[in-house]
Amino acid sequence: MSLVPATNYVYTPLNQLKGGTIVNVYGIVKFFKPPYLSRGTDYCSVVTIVDQTNVKLTCLLFSGNYEALPIIYKNGDIVRFHRLKIQVYKNETQGITSSGFASLTFEGILGAPVIPRTSSKYFNFTAEDQKMVEALRLWASTHISPSWTLLKLCDVQPMQYFDLTCQLLGKAEVDGTSFLLKVWDGTRTPFPSWRVLIQDLVLEGDLSYIHRLQNLAIDILVYDNHVQVAKSLKVGSFLRIYSLHTKLKSVNSGNQTTLSLEFHLHGGTSYGRGIRVLPESNSDVDQLKRALESADLTANPLSGGICQSEPEDSIPSSGSVSLYEVERCQQLSATILTDHQYLEKTPLCAILKQKAPQQYRIRAKLRSYKPRKLFQSVKLRCPKCHSLKEVPHEGSLDMILQDGAAKTPDIKLQNTSLYDSRIWTTEDQGGRKVAVHFVRNDGILPLSNECLILIEGGSLSEICKLSNKFHSIIPVRSGHEDLELLDLSAPFLIQGKAYHYGCKQCSSLKPIQNLNFLVDKASCIPSSVAEVLGIVPLQYVFVMTFTLDDGTGVLEAYLLDSDKFFQIPASEILVDDDLQKSMAMIMDMICPSRIKIDSYPWLECFIRSYNVTNGIEQQICYQIFDTTVAEDLI
């Protein structure tokens, strides 16, 4: 292979690069922009590589000759660069072509033959090179996850960016900034492709063949800088189109909604957008040819992407389900169902047309959610009357406790068979009196960490201090004949950092002496205290609104959850920094604000619809049930 005198090339590991030097490097392609015409005089290709040192290097490669740039087909390919200049830009080391730059590219697949791709007539290739490639392949196989951007048309989903290997069937000018490519890969999209309107006779290609392929052919619009490239493509050639964008469009006509899938190659080169012609020798082209040959042209085309309107007696409409069935969901979901796995998925567009109440399994992305401040999502809910109440914050809680305990403790109510009492008089607060009643258990005072105390006249900060020491605290005041509970605006029980509240509407308070009925007055549990005191305890819940989007429609669903969805107890999150961090991390995972929605994870959810009326208008609302965040996210 080598026709030049053997030169002993030295390859610098990527963690040992120094600015101002010219080096030879090997690396695995992590990212690349296929060569495109720059605004200057040259073609440009940006390539990021990584090697066994796990250090990345982004390289800016220029050449007046398209073929001279590395022939990279996919991430994971292995490249060898000779005479790469290392420089520092914005504090980052980068590589750039220098005079005499040359490259070889290899497949990155373990076990594949090591065949260099290059346009150079003469190049050096030795047994050492073979070893370098094999070592990089081995390292990549355990250190780099395979990229999943190469998809077949049958596997694409609405709202997605992917790379497509296909054959060009036809092309046509649309207008100055966009150009139409008709392509196929032998498989059928889950929704029929849109049809871009073009003037008659402008299409280059075999129109009758394209018609015969029906929905096996898709329409792609390419924009701006890609128009020139598209114009130059030859019908029949094999292409890889990088970062192709799908969008689902629904078109209403009468009472039927037709869904079709749009394909766009947007302008610019961000994220490696572009087109590359694949040679016949490419192994993916081999596979593609086989798929095209065996494509079933006689198969019944899908009946059309149709959501039937208002099927009142069935969930969901059979038309839409069969379509969605075709969509092969290969991506793992960030949430999973805890039940109802037998249900078929329903697209949101179908749900939005149906009457309530019904229940559905859906697959959607979390476009946005409210409230944005997660602590605001924590509420108190009555399990009996279902009313929701804000959690009193520190300031108002202090006021509630002070108001409730404005009365001086009544000496007649101290030291009973139930409790021993002690009184403290504050020195600098006008002689405010605080009474603490230590509740006996079987006539004996328990150890403080097991002891239930009743407190009269304590401030929030005093109660906080006592709650560190004593097991349970019940704020009380002196009544006519007995100690009594404060108004239920105040917590009826405090245990450590946990504040337990009761429902004002549903509770009917019973005398404090009923604490005698507690089986175990030491280490008492909230539900028992509530029961003997006639309190319906409020439950801490997360209340959030999720805006869900599956590409067919957008739907707002409520999440009302105590601990199942996030697997974080709502009752503890306000007093636990770590839990708050966990929840913020989960929300950031399922709705990452930094990136576009297409890259968000899918959520599998179970939702129920129900009717809400304000007396005049009826509205359908949706609530999420029986859904939980997948364990690998927690």
Place this chain on the structure above:
DNA sequence: GATTAGGGTTTG
């Protein structure tokens, strides 16, 4: 001989 671009999605 310098420039190009310097990864991080359109809004059609």
